[in-house]
Structures are given as C-alpha cells and as structure tokens.
Amino acid sequence: EADIYQTPRYLVIGTGKKITLECSQTMGHDKMYWYQQDPGMELHLIHYSYGVNSTEKGDLSSESTVSRIRTEHFPLTLESARPSHTSQYLCASSRPTGADEKLFFGSGTQLSVL
C-alpha cells in the first residue's frame, strides 16, 4: 500500500546531540516537504524538494538540513539539538498535476530536547 512513513514517532534527546528524522514515501511523488508545528499552532514550512538533488529552504528559518538522494527518501538532520528545537515535525509529499497539489502527511515525529 502506497504511504508515507516517518520514524521515529517520538524522540527524547539531550542538548547537543546530532539527530536525523527519517521520512520515506512509496507513492512515487516528486515533491516532498518538512513542516514544523508547535501544539495548537499553524504549520510552518521549513524545507522542501522538487525531486532528487533538489532542496530548498521554506518560510520558517531552521537550523536543520535536508538531503534528497533518492526520490522516496527525504531525511532531516539537526547537527546539534537544542531545547528550542522541541516541536512536532511533519513530512509530506505531493505529485502536482496542474492545480491539484494534494499533500499527504506522514504520522509525524514529536521531538523533545532536554
């Protein structure tokens, strides 16, 4: 079944650690996105990709980095985690056809940095 997967679902980590949040999709979508969302707040786009070897920064400044070596895989890395990085991180993908840019979201990673 085509889907979009994120791991881990929850992560509690100490300050200064390097972390990578994984995102994979089996829908063959070209575009992939990372959003950050705090409880009760709006989604903020932090990174996106048009396809392999394409990465762009989103509206919200982020200290994270992303890579897109394979179509199905779009990991997000924090080199040195800080408490200010505590948030929910949502990965999404889409295959735009004209105006029809439906986003499909993964289940999210809830990150807590102590």
Add this chain to the structure above:
Amino acid sequence: QKEVEQNSGPLSVPEGAIASLNCTYSDRGSQSFFWYRQYSGKSPELIMFIYSNGDKEDGRFTAQLNKASQYVSLLIRDSQPSDSATYLCAVNPSGGGADGLTFGKGTHLIIQP
C-alpha cells in the same frame, strides 16, 4: 505575503447540528483549496478539496468556494463527537505553489454530545 485566515475558535456545536467553518485568503490568483482535519497529536488528513466556484459534496461534508469574495467554507452535517478536531484550510497559491500549500492556523471544532 500570501495569507489564509481562519477563526481559531473553539467553535462549539451540538451533536447532530451543522458545523460551519470559514476561511478567507488573500491571493486572488489562488487555484485550489483544501480542508484538512487534524486530531490532537496527529498529522493532518485531507478530507475535501475544491477548485471551482460553488458547492462540492462528499458524504456529510460540503465545501463551498466563492472566488470573487476569496472565501471558502466547510459544512459538516449531522455533526458527530468524532468530528471534534482542528480543521485546517489550505490554499494552492498563484504561480503553481512551488513551495507547497499555504495553511491557515486552523479552527478548533468541538462537537458536544
């Protein structure tokens, strides 16, 4: 700055009644419009999309679009407690939305049994 505005609520509706959620957008050239439902602690789930002026119905859900007024709404008929969630309005802006959809802050809907 292309914006999508929603009343954050909470909007409280009795079970069985019609819930009406509203959204306005600033980019007149926006092409497509989406409603996502997000339960607390979960990721957004697409429930409706609409491209043309007028109404679009899917089960208990009806999306309404008025491009002249730059207004899109979601009606939920026969509201159920399971409909309690935050509803996000999202817009595909003019230019094709190279960086994805623009989301509103969401309306928190509470269906009272």
